Amino acid sequence: MKTFFLCAGIILTILVLTTSVKAETNIGGYINTDNRLRPKGDDQYTWNENRLGLKVTASADGVSGFSELRFRNFGFPDIQQTDRLRDSDYIQPLRLELYEAYVDIYGLFLENLDIRVGKQRIAWGTADKLNVVDNLNPDDFEDILNFSQKIPTMSLRFDYYPGDFIVTGVIVPVFTPARSLPSNWQAPVSFTLPPELNLRTLDDEVILPKNRPQDSAILGLRIKRTLLDYDWSLSYVYGRDEWALLTKADIITIDTLGTTDVHLTLEYPRHQIVGADMAGTIGDIGIWAECAMFLPEKKIYTIITSPNETQEQLVLDDKPYFKYVVGGDYTFKNGIYINGQYLHGFYTDRGVDNIEDYFLIALEKKFFHEDLKTRMVIAAEVANFDDIENRSAYFGGPELTYYPKDNIELITGSFLLAGDSSTQFGQFKENDEIYFKVKYSF
Amino acid sequence: MRAHQIYISMCLSLTIGLYALGHASNPVEILQAVEDALNAPIDREAIVKMQLIDKKGNIKNRELTIFQKGPEKRLIRFNAPADVKGVGFLVLEDDLMYLYMPAFAKIRRIASHVKNENFMGTDFTYDDMAQNDYVKNYTPVLREETDQYYVLELTPKPESEIDYSKLVMWANKQTMLPDKVEFYDRSDRLLKIMNQTDTEKLDGYWTPKHIEMENVQEQHKTIMEMTDIKHDQGIPDKKFTQRYLKRR
Numbered sequence: 001m002k003t004f005f006l007c008a009g010i011i012l013t014i015l016v017l018t019t020s021v022k023a024e025t026n027i028g029g030y031i032n033t034d035n036r037l038r039p040k041g042d043d044q045y046t047w048n049e050n051r052l053g054l055k056v057t058a059s060a061d062g063v064s065g066f067s068e069l070r071f072r073n074f075g076f077p078d079i080q081q082t083d084r085l086r087d088s089d090y091i092q093p094l095r096l097e098l099y100e101a102y103v104d105i106y107g108l109f110l111e112n113l114d115i116r117v118g119k120q121r122i123a124w125g126t127a128d129k130l131n132v133v134d135n136l137n138p139d140d141f142e143d144i145l146n147f148s149q150k151i152p153t154m155s156l157r158f159d160y161y162p163g164d165f166i167v168t169g170v171i172v173p174v175f176t177p178a179r180s181l182p183s184n185w186q187a188p189v190s191f192t193l194p195p196e197l198n199l200r201t202l203d204d205e206v207i208l209p210k211n212r213p214q215d216s217a218i219l220g221l222r223i224k225r226t227l228l229d230y231d232w233s234l235s236y237v238y239g240r241d242e243w244a245l246l247t248k249a250d251i252i253t254i255d256t257l258g259t260t261d262v263h264l265t266l267e268y269p270r271h272q273i274v275g276a277d278m279a280g281t282i283g284d285i286g287i288w289a290e291c292a293m294f295l296p297e298k299k300i301y302t303i304i305t306s307p308n309e310t311q312e313q314l315v316l317d318d319k320p321y322f323k324y325v326v327g328g329d330y331t332f333k334n335g336i337y338i339n340g341q342y343l344h345g346f347y348t349d350r351g352v353d354n355i356e357d358y359f360l361i362a363l364e365k366k367f368f369h370e371d372l373k374t375r376m377v378i379a380a381e382v383a384n385f386d387d388i389e390n391r392s393a394y395f396g397g398p399e400l401t402y403y404p405k406d407n408i409e410l411i412t413g414s415f416l417l418a419g420d421s422s423t424q425f426g427q428f429k430e431n432d433e434i435y436f437k438v439k440y441s442f
Numbered sequence: 443m444r445a446h447q448i449y450i451s452m453c454l455s456l457t458i459g460l461y462a463l464g465h466a467s468n469p470v471e472i473l474q475a476v477e478d479a480l481n482a483p484i485d486r487e488a489i490v491k492m493q494l495i496d497k498k499g500n501i502k503n504r505e506l507t508i509f510q511k512g513p514e515k516r517l518i519r520f521n522a523p524a525d526v527k528g529v530g531f532l533v534l535e536d537d538l539m540y541l542y543m544p545a546f547a548k549i550r551r552i553a554s555h556v557k558n559e560n561f562m563g564t565d566f567t568y569d570d571m572a573q574n575d576y577v578k579n580y581t582p583v584l585r586e587e588t589d590q591y592y593v594l595e596l597t598p599k600p601e602s603e604i605d606y607s608k609l610v611m612w613a614n615k616q617t618m619l620p621d622k623v624e625f626y627d628r629s630d631r632l633l634k635i636m637n638q639t640d641t642e643k644l645d646g647y648w649t650p651k652h653i654e655m656e657n658v659q660e661q662h663k664t665i666m667e668m669t670d671i672k673h674d675q676g677i678p679d680k681k682f683t684q685r686y687l688k689r690r
Binding site: 057066104114121159226229231279280286333335370406442 | 502524525536538547548551552553554555557558559562564565603662683684685690
């Protein structure tokens with residue numbers, strides 16, 4: 001009920017404000033239901049979400065605002081004790097998210113200067129979703145089917161248009177960490193002890209950067225232009241790794257039987273990223289490429305064992321490492337669309353020796369004047385080219401989207417995984433899923 | 443300044459018509475006159491309402507705002523339906539095309555392989571929507587001349603990337619606009635028929651307000667109604683940039 005009044009208040013405020021300045025206001029959005037089933041295992045229902053997304057756009061001369069509110073109802077009851085049975089928040093958990101809320105001011109101070117301020121998504125790069133130069137918003141792995149999602153953050157963005165160039169400057173004042181996979185995909189942090197020790201308790205502490213500009217802020221600069229019919233960009237990010245790195249383990253042996261408590265410390269190292277990307281065509285084939293050079297902060301992993309014995313090992317070297325992606329797309333005469341990409345360095349890969357390779361192919365064909373869309377994604381992860389048989393994984397699956405009427409989408413498909421358990425995707429090989437979604441836009 | 447531009451354009455239109463009428467026997471000159479009539483406005487802004495009708499009579503609707511300057515610069519912004527509202531499509535010289543999808547907060551470069559694909563489920567291909575350079579792409583033959591029409595048969599030039607085997611065009615002698623065009627597939631079978639009607643002189647330019655494209659093989663039809671048509675408003679070049687493509 002509190003959530004309802006909060007949202008009603010926000011919408012009413014927007015309406016009153018926009019009416020008072022004679023802005024053109026538009027309210028739209030969508031209703032989405034998303035259900036997923038895992039054929040194997042005990043917990044077969046893995047996702048049951050009903051969502052109302054409300055989008056408010058208001059624009060007046062030289063100014064516009066946009067906001068998206070998400071009301072998310074998760075259908076799994078969160079009940080462990082009887083007292084929760086009285087609370088609808090636990091019986092049918094509801095979550096309110098302000099996905100984006102920003103204001104655009106066009107031609108402020110200079111005719112060629114646009115400013116966007118507020119919680120926003122800043123998407124850099126030319127590749128199809130696998131953007132190695134897209135590092136201003138943290139990764140959002142809440143939904144593995146949409147692993148390319150990012151979390152919009154409060155940012156101040158300047159776009160300046162001198163001649164044929166587009167110069168973009170970004171200040172993100174507050175660091176936001178990435179969102180990890182849900183618990184039914186990945187267990188919480190684990191720790192392996194020598195066999196003679198017995199783990200009693202394991203806890204961890206995540207250290208966020210201090211709330212001051214020199215620690216928390218992220219800065220970005222990009223210069224873009226079209227030259228010789230190709231689009232080119234150069235970018236620089238002074239940022240912070242959004243995935244926490246284990247930097248300390250306190251191992252406290254309690255008794256002579258080997259009973260042990262472990263306390264882990266994780267932090268977010270600084271890094272700088274120099275990026276470049278391009279997009280264009282060769283004949284009728286669309287092509288794109290991105291490359292990012294990561295310059296990380298050196299981090300030492302310290303293991304403290306009682307009594308006062310310390311071991312140190314390098315966990316992240318300050319040597320530069322590279323991620324890159326190249327890809328292309330084409331539509332054949334029979335209407336089949338193909339999109340292929342080679343990626344060196346997944347979102348979570350870091351360090352010179354820990355970059356893996358991925359090959360992705362998507363095939364798409366539309367029927368009945370786009371009333372029906374079929375799509376097949378096939379992807380391979382290669383952790384080690386010298387041992388592909390044992391160090392690789394495969395994932396992807398078919399998807400069918402039917403548009404029976406305007407604004408309605410019925411989507412069904414599956415996400416299948418196979419491969420070696422030591423790889424990023426192979427570790428989830430038991431987690432094949434079938435999904436069914438309905439979306440109505442208004 | 444605007445009045446001056448309109449005056450020049452009107453003179454140009456008149457000259458095109460007279461020139462074409464005076465050179466009726468030369469199919470290239472007739473086709474050039476058609477192309478010039480299509481490209482006569484310095485710029486154009488219009489709201490286009492589309493109905494997509496399948497063989498069972500089911501109807502889907504689209505609405506978009508289109509800005510055009512010269513034969514090559516075009517900015518299309520979708521107003522409806524809600525699931526594509528805000529999507530923008532920018533076409534520039536040399537097949538430079540960009541798509542803006544608000545859901546991804548990103549402008550994406552589109553390669554020319556989509557040219558022969560249907561535009562957003564309609565019976566128009568991307569190329570049909572952009573195609574105003576007939577002389578460059580087709581070799582015309584005058585098939586017939588009536589009191590009202592020049593009937594031209596257009597065969598794609600070998601170097602062009604046209605996906606049709608031929609077009610048959612009925613060019614109106616008064617307006618020099620193609621009132622009807624038949625599109626034939628690569629097997630030389632009739633594929634689509636386009637009819638342009640409700641042609642009025644707006645701001646000095648002959649303008650069809652009702653366009654129908656029927657795919658006779660699939661029994662699917664797209665009806666386009668153009669409203670709020672404005673010509674020669676002085677749309678600046680900067681409107682046709684990535685900066686304006688992503689504006690809400």
